Amino acid sequence: MFAQDVMDQLIRTGPQDPCGRLMRRYWQPVALSEEVDNKAPLPLTILGEDYVVFRNADGVPGLMARLCAHRGADLSYGVCEPEGLRCLYHGWKYDVTGQCVEQPPEPEGRGFADRIRLHAPPVVERAGLLFAYLGEGEPPEFPDYEFLRYGEENTFVTKVFHECNHLQANEGNLDQSHLGFLHVFYPEETHSHQELEKSAPGGSKNAVELINEDKAPEMEVEYTDYGFTEFTTRKAPEGRYLKIQSFLLPNVAVFPGAVQGIGGHQVHWHVPVDDENHWKFVLVFRRDEAVDKARLAKALVGVDELLPGYRMKRTRANHHLQNRPQMASALPTNGLGLGFEIHDAVICESGGAIQDRLQENLGYSDRSVIALRRSMLDAIKRIDAGEPAPGTVHRPEDNGFPEINVIAQVIAEGEDPRRIAAEVADRRRVEEAARG
Known part of the structure; x- marks a missing residue:
């Protein structure tokens, strides 16, 4: 029998939990390739954190924090466009790296969009699966299994x-x-x-x-x-x-x-x-x-x-x-x-x-x-x-x-x-x- 405090180390997967820290040190599959297209973004919750996954017009997948950095609207209600994903609330648009590239209501020339970037873990597509590295810092090599x-x-x-x-x-x-x-x-x-x-x-x-x-x-x-x-x-x-x-x-x-x-x-x-x-x-x-x-x-x-x-x-x-x-x-x-x-x-x-x-x-x-x-x-x-x-x-x-x-x-x-x-x-x- 394993003690409860020992089992808790393996069961709990939040960002500060031992197993959560461990999981985030490895590439993890987050979706099937067939689920993700450039017609509608897909909401995901992985390791207790909310994301949205989508493809741009070129088929490049992106994964990023689900809530818009402007007023917190859910980006899974947004629209996939050639350069990325546009929020349905005020039209802010993000590319697959999480960088905000458009803010239609804002005056031009202020560089406001350049300062806005959502958390967007790196994504790799292999064997019909989309993988992401959800940890901090530089990820390890994507495993050549x-x-x-x-x-x-x-x-x-x-x-x-x-x-x-x-x-x-x-x-x-x-x-x-x-x-x-x-x-x-x-x-x-x-x-x-x-x-x-x-x-x-x-x-x-x-x-x-x-x-x-x-x-x-x-x-x-x-x-x-x-x-x-x-x-x-x-x-x-x-x-x-x-x-x-x-x-x-x-x-x-x-x-x-x-x-x-x-x-x-x-x-x-x-x-x-x-x-x-x-x-x-x-x-x-x-x-x-x-x-x-x-x-x-x-x-x-x-x-x-x-x-x-x-x-x-x-x-x-x-x-x-x-x-x-x-x-x-x-x-x-x-x-x-x-x-x-x-x-x-x-x-x-x-x-x-x-x-x-x-x-x-x-x-x-x-x-x-x-x-x-x-x-x-x-x-x-x-x-x-x-x-x-x-x-x-x-x-x-x-x-x-x-x-x-x-x-x-x-x-x-x-x-x-x-x-x-x-x-x-x-x-x-x-x-x-x-x-x-």
Whole structure:
């Protein structure tokens, strides 16, 4: 059990809170690219602070404080124009850097507009996502994670709003023991997950079969500068079913998910709206072939599960529409529909907006939960000591993360998972060097 004052360091994300300071030292996704156009600005709340995101006529995105510097009107009611965003109240206009460029009611030649600039964090667009650096000072290099390099055909992205604290959802990403219990489907739904229905690389059974036949995997964690890597193995007819996946500070999980083998992987990125709500950004990529977006959408978020604005129909108020009659049948189902992401959101919300950690009892199967908390607490201590945020890079030549590997395959009994991870990392370093 972790003491309440310790958990508060990881839960609270305001500007002066320990986790809030940590989150602001990293680039964070704030919106899907598809949400933001040059027709209407989009209001956002991230880490308890209000912003507006928009595009100018050239498609360049901008993110800035939501209230106009003149009389405090909400700029999400404004008008996107070629040079920026115009306030609906008195016509003040701001470019994508937050600089005021026009003040129609003011006399010309006074230079008043030149002295007005709204807070506008830097923005980078990658892999169908808009990222912002919300901290103070010079940002680190935008991380050259492999999963952010691929084009539209190779990448699927979406998001789901969660009515709960970021931590209780993030803790579930690498929690291996829940897979064989929470994610069970009615028979006609079992073939919707394109990759998981195939045999695991090196074996004769698929991942779902292997997980259901061994619900108590062996696991180890290895702490790294960027967070930690988790190694889990399950019994398989040919030896052991190995999964290697990682937590990336401060709020990202990379794991096989919808892509087995080493051909790509899945990413969950949990970004607080405030202490009781957050966005889960979901990304799946494949290196050498296009992803089937329609099938991924069905497998991950189900059919007709999300309302406009990426919010779930299932809420605590309607007991997440759990189908108890369906569960009473002899067939295995959780009564929560098809989507993996919906299952996760429901179960994380079920503990309340902020789960009472004083009531929990952690065991061997919770090693990744413990590792996540410890790695975050260590990162907070390091930035408070004046060190760079762990896992960030500050020189272009240092950017790239070949050591972050995600693997799912059947290996021979007794084979060393770390040797496999090291071999893959060495190949990746060679590829990185060739890529320049």
